Amino acid sequence: xxxxxxxxxxxxxxxxxxxxxxxxxxxxxxxxxxxxxxxxxxxxxxxxxxxxxxxxxxxxxxxxxxxxxxxxxxxxxxxxxxxxxxxxxxxxxxxxxxxxxxxxxxxxxxxxxxxxxxxxxxxxxxxxxxxxxxxxxxxxxxxxxxxxxxxxxxxxxxxxxxxxxxxxxxxxxxxxxxxx
Amino acid sequence: xxxxxxxxxxxxxxxxxxxxxxxxxxxxxxxxxxxxxxxxxxxxxxxxxxxxxxxxxxxxxxxxxxxxxxxxxxxxxxxxxxxxxxxxxxxxxxxxxxxxxxxxxxxxxxxxxxxxxxxxxxxxxxxxxxxxxxxxxxxxxxxxxxxxxxxxxxxxxxxxxxxxxxxxxxxxxxxxxxxxxxxxxxxxxxxxxxxxxxxxxxxxxxxxxxxxxxxxxxxxxxxxxxxxxxxxxxxxxxxxxxxxxxxxxxxxxxxxxxxxxxxxxxxxxxxxxxxxxxxxxxxxxxxxxxxxxxxxxxxxxxxxxxxxxxxxxxxxxxxxxxxxxxxxxxxxxxxxxxxxxxxxxxxxxxxxxxxxxxxxxxxxxxxxxxxxxxxxxxxxxxxxxxxxxxxxxxxxxxxxxxxxxxxxxxxxxxxxxxxxxxxxxxxxxxxxxxxxxxxxxxxxxxxxxxxxxxxxxxxxxxxxxxxxxxxxxxxxxxxxxxxxxxxxxxxxxxxxxxxxxxxxxxxxxxxxxxxxxxxxxxxxxxxxxxxxxxxxxxxxxxxxxxxxxxxxxxxxxxxxxxxxxxxxxxxxxxxxxxxxxxxxxxxxxxxxxxxxxxxxxxxxxxxxxxxxxxxxxxxxxxxxxxxxxxxxxxxxxxxxxxxxxxxxxxxxxxxxxxxxxxxxxxxxxxxxxxxxxxxxxxxxxxxxx
Numbered sequence: 001x002x003x004x005x006x007x008x009x010x011x012x013x014x015x016x017x018x019x020x021x022x023x024x025x026x027x028x029x030x031x032x033x034x035x036x037x038x039x040x041x042x043x044x045x046x047x048x049x050x051x052x053x054x055x056x057x058x059x060x061x062x063x064x065x066x067x068x069x070x071x072x073x074x075x076x077x078x079x080x081x082x083x084x085x086x087x088x089x090x091x092x093x094x095x096x097x098x099x100x101x102x103x104x105x106x107x108x109x110x111x112x113x114x115x116x117x118x119x120x121x122x123x124x125x126x127x128x129x130x131x132x133x134x135x136x137x138x139x140x141x142x143x144x145x146x147x148x149x150x151x152x153x154x155x156x157x158x159x160x161x162x163x164x165x166x167x168x169x170x171x172x173x174x175x176x177x178x179x180x
Numbered sequence: 181x182x183x184x185x186x187x188x189x190x191x192x193x194x195x196x197x198x199x200x201x202x203x204x205x206x207x208x209x210x211x212x213x214x215x216x217x218x219x220x221x222x223x224x225x226x227x228x229x230x231x232x233x234x235x236x237x238x239x240x241x242x243x244x245x246x247x248x249x250x251x252x253x254x255x256x257x258x259x260x261x262x263x264x265x266x267x268x269x270x271x272x273x274x275x276x277x278x279x280x281x282x283x284x285x286x287x288x289x290x291x292x293x294x295x296x297x298x299x300x301x302x303x304x305x306x307x308x309x310x311x312x313x314x315x316x317x318x319x320x321x322x323x324x325x326x327x328x329x330x331x332x333x334x335x336x337x338x339x340x341x342x343x344x345x346x347x348x349x350x351x352x353x354x355x356x357x358x359x360x361x362x363x364x365x366x367x368x369x370x371x372x373x374x375x376x377x378x379x380x381x382x383x384x385x386x387x388x389x390x391x392x393x394x395x396x397x398x399x400x401x402x403x404x405x406x407x408x409x410x411x412x413x414x415x416x417x418x419x420x421x422x423x424x425x426x427x428x429x430x431x432x433x434x435x436x437x438x439x440x441x442x443x444x445x446x447x448x449x450x451x452x453x454x455x456x457x458x459x460x461x462x463x464x465x466x467x468x469x470x471x472x473x474x475x476x477x478x479x480x481x482x483x484x485x486x487x488x489x490x491x492x493x494x495x496x497x498x499x500x501x502x503x504x505x506x507x508x509x510x511x512x513x514x515x516x517x518x519x520x521x522x523x524x525x526x527x528x529x530x531x532x533x534x535x536x537x538x539x540x541x542x543x544x545x546x547x548x549x550x551x552x553x554x555x556x557x558x559x560x561x562x563x564x565x566x567x568x569x570x571x572x573x574x575x576x577x578x579x580x581x582x583x584x585x586x587x588x589x590x591x592x593x594x595x596x597x598x599x600x601x602x603x604x605x606x607x608x609x610x611x612x613x614x615x616x617x618x619x620x621x622x623x624x625x626x627x628x629x630x631x632x633x634x635x636x637x638x639x640x641x642x643x644x645x646x647x648x649x650x651x652x653x654x655x656x657x658x659x660x661x662x663x664x665x666x667x668x669x670x671x672x673x674x675x676x677x678x679x680x681x682x683x684x685x686x687x688x689x690x691x692x693x694x695x696x697x698x699x700x701x702x703x704x705x706x707x708x709x710x711x712x713x714x715x716x717x718x719x720x721x722x723x724x725x726x727x728x729x730x731x732x733x734x735x736x737x738x739x740x741x742x743x744x745x746x747x748x749x750x751x752x753x754x755x756x757x758x759x760x761x762x763x764x765x766x767x768x769x770x771x772x773x774x775x776x777x778x779x780x781x782x783x784x785x786x787x788x789x790x791x792x793x794x795x796x797x798x799x800x801x802x803x804x805x806x807x808x809x810x811x812x813x814x815x816x817x818x819x820x821x822x823x824x825x826x827x828x829x830x831x832x833x834x835x836x837x838x839x840x841x842x843x844x845x846x847x848x849x850x851x852x853x854x855x856x857x858x859x860x861x862x863x864x865x866x867x868x869x
Contacts, residue, residue, distance in 0.1 A: 019221060025213035032209060033200035040201060050204040057212045058219065065221050069831050072812060083772075119198040137194050144745070144814075148768065153709075153716075154748070165189040172196050 010070040017064050024061050031074060034138050035081055041122070041134040042085040052088055056081040078139035082149055121168050129164045136161055188405065188425070188432065261511040261541075261595070265489040268510065268542050272479075273486040275518040343762075343819040346697075346753045348605050352550050353466040355410025355421050356751055358817040358828055364446055365819060365826060366413065369837050371395070371406050372857035373420070375446045378821055382839055382853040386446045390420060390439070402428045412466045412529075416444045417452070419529050421464045421473065424456075435497075436461035436475045440529055455536070457525060458494035462557070465550045471529045472585055474548055474557060478520045494521050496536050505540050511592045513543025513581055520544055522557055524583050524590040537589030541581055549608040553586035554593075556608055556615065560601040576601045576621055580608075580634055596634025600626065606696075606750075609654035614678045618661050620648040627659050629678040640681035643671050651708065653696035658730060660696050660704060666715050668692035670706070672730040684730035691721050695750055697761075699795045702728035707753070707763060710740045720744040720765060722793055724800035737800030739793065743768045746791070752817055754790075760803060762790045762825065764815040786810060789827050789840075790818035792847075806842040806849075820844065 015023035028035075035056070039049035059080050067076055122130055131150065135141040143161060147154035205211065263271075342362040347354050357368040364385065365376040375386035391406040408422035418441045423434040440453040459477025466472070479492035486492075493510075495502040505523065513522060522545030527536040546559025558580045577597050584591040600621025602608060607618045614637075615630040624642040631637050644663035651662035659673040659681070670687045690713060693706025704727055710719035724737035747753075747764035754762040766788040788810070792803040806825050808815070813831040820826065823844040828837055841851035 017221070021213045021216040021219075024216060025209045028212055029209035032203055032207065036203055036207060037197075037200055046204065050207050053207045054212070054215065057207070058215065061216050061219055062221055068810070069812075069835055071835050072831060076812070133193070137190050137197075140190075154745075165193060168193050168196075169189055172192070 006071070009073060013064070013067065013070045013073060016061070017067075021061070024057075024064070027073065028057060028060075031077060035077065038078065038134055038138040039081060039085055041130060041138070042082070043089065048088060052081060052085045055088075056084045059084065075140055078135075078141065079145070082135060082139060082141075086149065121171055125164055125167075129160055132157055132161050133164050133168070261513070261592070262508075263510055263512045263542060265493060265507050265510070266487075267512075269486040269489065269492065271518045271542065272484065272492060276481060276484075341757070342821040343754050343756075345751050346755065348549065348750070349551050351467060352552060353412060354751065355412055355419075355464055355466075356817075357410050358819055359411070359413050360819050360821055360826075361413060362821060365821075365839070366411070366418065367828060367837060367839075367855065368408055368411055368420075369830075369855070369857045371408050372855075373408075373411070373418070373449070374837075374855050374857065375443065375449070376839060376853065376855070377446070378824065378826075378841070382841060382851050384853070384855065386443070386449055388441065388449050390422075402426065405432075409461055409464070412471075414466060414529055416442060417530055418443050418449060419466070419471065421461055423461045425460075433478075433480060434460040436473065438464070438471065438473060438529070453529070454498070455527075456497040457523065458496075459521065459523065462522070462545060463548045465548075465555075466529070467550070467552050467585075469528060470526050470585070470588075472550060472555060472590070473525045473527075474545065474555070475523050475525070476520055476545055477523065481519070494523050494540060496525065496538070498536075503536070505538050509539045509592075511539070511541045513541030513545070513579075513595055518542065522581065524555060524557075524585070524592075526585055526588065526590045539583060539590040539592045541592055541595075543581075544579075545581060547602075547605060549605045549610075550585070551610050553584065554610060555583040555585045555590065556610075557581045557583070558602060558608065578602050578617070578619060580615075580617075580630075582615075582634060593632075594634050596630055596636075598628045598630070598636065600624075603649045603652060606652045606654075607649070609659075611654065611656065611675075614675075616654055616659065616675060616681075618649055618652045618659060623647070625649050625661065625663050627661065627673055627675070627681050629675060629681060631678075638677070638679040638681050640673055641683060643683065644669055650692045651694045651696050651706070653698065653704070655698050658727075660727070662693050662696070662706070662708075664692035667711070667713065668708075670725060670733055672727060672733050674730060685733050687725070687733040687735065689723070689735055691716055691719075693721075693723060694748060695753065697753065699724075699761075702726060703795065703798070705761065705793070705795060705800070707746050710742075718743050720746045722746070722763070722791075722800060722802075724795060724798075726798065736798055737795075739791075739800060739802045741765070741767060741791070741802075747815070754818055754820065756792075756820060759796050760792050760794045762792055762818045762820065764788075764790050764818050764827075765805070766814050786812055786814075788813055788815045788829065790815060790825065792825075792844075804847040806840070806847060808838070808840050808849075824850070 009027070012023045012027045016027060035053050036049060039052045040046065043049045043052060056077070060077050067073060122133060125133060128150070132146055135146045135149065143158045144154045147157045150157070342360045345356050345359065359366045363377065363379055365378055367374045367376065371389060371391035373388040373390060374384060377383045377385040390408050392404060395404055395406060405425045405427065406422065407425065408420055410421060412419040420439045420441070421437070423436050425432045425434045436457040436459060438455045439451060441449040442452050443449045457473060457475045459475040462474040462476050464471065464473045475494070477494040484492045490504060493504045495504045497503070521540050521542055523538060523540035525536050525538045528534045544559055545557035549556045549558070558578050560576055560578050577599055578601055579595065579597050581595050582593040584593050598617045598619055600619030602617060602619055609616045613632055615634065617628045617630065619626055619628065623646045625644055625648065626642055627640040628636050629638040643661060644665070647663040647665040649661060650664045653660045657674060657676045659675055661671040661673065663669055663671070668689045668691055670689070670693070671683060672685045673681050674684045675681050691709045691711035693708035695707045697705045699705045704725040706723040706725060708721055709716045710721035711717050719740045719742045722739045723735050726734045726736045744765055744767040752764050756762060766786055769785040769787060786809070787807050789805055789807040791805045794801050794803050806818070806827055808827055808829045810831055813829060815827050815829055817828045818825065819828070825842045825844050827840040827842065829840055830837055836857050837855045839853045839855065840849055842849050
């Protein structure tokens with residue numbers, strides 16, 4: 001992170017911690033699209049995603065004083081959001097338990113010719129893998145944090161993440177393969 | 181290393197995400213600000229951190245020791261697998277052509293090449309090989325090397341008693357991210373290196389940035405990204421290993437590097453030797469005064485000219501000169517991937533410009549297991565059932581390459597294969613001329629014994645069907661294998677007869693041990709997860725096993741900590757030499773409360789640091805823990821000098837490292853030093869690779 005960006009971030013956090021909604025708005029604005037995209041992937045429903053983001057904002061603002069490290073703001077915010085999403089999902093009983101058996105092997109089955117964007121490829125992943133990738137790519141979560149969140153062993157998360165990333169990367173670069 | 185590469189992959193995927201979705205009305209920033217009006221903030225109770233100055237530890241001053249080493253006889257071709265530059269060029273051309281055809285048909289098939297007698301075959305719809313690292317998260321071995329420093333000084337007492345990090349094989353040192361020589365602590369965080377003098381309280385003495393200043397600046401879409409895997413302390417030198425990636429609009433290529441810095445004056449580390457190798461670093465070792473560097477090189481398909489070897493043969497660079505791999509050191513490996521090279525380089529790290537002896541196979545390698553005289557490079561391959569059909573009914577196999585590194589030059593010996601995949605470097609073990617491998621394959625777990633030609637000569641019965649291996653340790657003629665599904669069987673196998681590994685005994689327990697450490701005659705310390713009859717229960721567990729009677733292994737002691745995780749990396753495990761062991765751990769004390777308005781309020785508190793376990797008279801006990809309490813964070817490594825325990829604490833992977841010194845006996849924190857590092861992370865945070 002650039003030093004100036006970091007200073008702005010720290011300043012905004014300090015002001016928001018003293019109760020400035022404006023400062024919090026500025027903090028939120030910087031990550032809003034990512035947060036919303038994250039929630040969208042997680043909830044698979046626009047309204048639910050917006051609700052989750054809104055609730056996460058309230059929680060983040062209310063608990064902002066407990067944030068000690070400004071640099072951790074983004075991951076802290078995403079953590080709140082992912083917890084909000086998780087709670088919301090289990091409440092609505094859509095995906096109360098993440099099954100380990102949903103081994104939908106898009107990797108083996110699919111070969112894509114004209115898919116160039118990651119969003120489309122992400123939708124081909126199993127729910128669990130998509131959650132893992134979403135948390136890692138958008139939320140910057142570590143494998144261990146993802147494991148805690150989803151109730152998996154971190155080794156499982158790591159291997160699934162590696163595999164899913166390899167799959168995405170392979171398909172995103174496929175078009176670049178040299179033809180001779 | 182792995183972590184860094186994963187970060188690259190994450191960035192790559194992120195860069196390919198489509199445009200961000202439009203924010204719905206309700207969560208536009210201005211509306212959020214409005215929604216916050218009147219919201220009250222919770223005031224947390226803050227903890228105070230005790231600060232004090234630690235007692236002085238005795239001093240020692242460096243005396244440099246120079247070892248002169250001259251090597252470099254290239255080994256002549258001994259193996260039937262020898263190939264020439266031209267043959268390799270031909271193979272690669274064939275492969276690329278077939279790949280192009282494959283792509284144009286959009287079928288999900290793959291391709292393999294075999295060499296029989298003097299003919300090459302290539303097969304489409306043959307082998308489908310996946311990179312083990314991509315599949316199983318095999319890691320570049322960031323590990324700990326001991327400080328082999330010989331520092332002492334008249335009139336001052338040298339502290340002999342300090343941490344030496346745990347390695348896979350005795351006397352085969354592995355690069356790590358924190359080390360000590362008894363006075364200084366050396367730390368690597370991302371690409372920042374720091375030397376901390378612990379004498380009379382912690383004080384930053386020297387620092388080094390290993391990434392070029394222009395790192396990450398995209399000039400015409402081209403930028404570099406340096407990933408340092410770890411470092412060795414060797415005499416008065418620090419040897420860094422890693423990979424420097426160069427990205428051109430997201431298409432990256434790597435060059436492994438070894439940089440030797442003299443730290444005779446810890447305040448001013450100076451570069452004494454710098455080597456670059458084509459390809460990415462797979463791993464490295466330091467044994468017997470020799471550096472062993474294993475790299476994997478994929479030549480850039482856009483630039484390969486099949487009849488011009490300089491466009492695809494891996495080279496070593498010292499200065500600007502490219503030194504290509506000699507043709508008589510090139511072999512054909514497990515060629516399911518005929519477009520990359522796995523190279524082994526052996527050289528003396530402080531031998532001035534001593535020549536670099538090399539050997540390479542045309543084919544893929546992954547992780548390594550290295551003894552003092554043999555290097556094994558292995559990777560799992562996932563086949564569609566065709567290529568290996570004569571041996572296996574499709575599935576996973578592990579290909580193993582062996583190199584003789586006992587002499588001055590590495591010599592490719594042979595290649596072999598076992599069904600199934602390995603858990604980690606502990607799954608392979610060389611003993612008495614045999615190589616043993618514990619693998620999981622199709623819900624079966626087996627121990628195989630291979631001879632010097634890597635041919636399977638014996639195999640055990642299938643253990644714990646439907647489960648998979650979570651931990652392995654070989655000790656002489658005995659193998660200890662932990663599998664897990666809901667409870668943890670610890671199997672004890674007798675390998676005295678290599679052709680007939682036999683199951684001697686087993687012990688069923690809740691939870692499982694993922695790391696097994698021999699702690700004296702007939703005793704094994706197991707570290708892993710606690711559990712009940714339904715599986716794991718979120719607790720961390722250490723167990724002491726009595727394996728004196730192989731037919732009747734018993735758990736004779738256990739320590740469980742709820743909601744906690746022990747560090748999973750064996751290099752983070754520290755033997756204090758007095759019957760006690762340090763293990764980094766993290767405990768989650770997160771709470772969710774519902775306030776009056778029904779909103780759930782989360783508070784995060786992580787206690788992280790190191791546990792000190794004692795094994796004494798056949799008992800296991802928890803002496804105490806050195807704890808740092810924050811809302812987040814982990815302890816990637818722990819170290820000690822004399823009676824002082826040092827916790828390297830990271831609040832998040834991009835925060836600065838905080839070194840916390842504790843009095844070993846009283847478990848009280850005595851000193852803190854925060855190191856300002858360049859937006860870096862320690863690899864071990866959330867595991868390497």
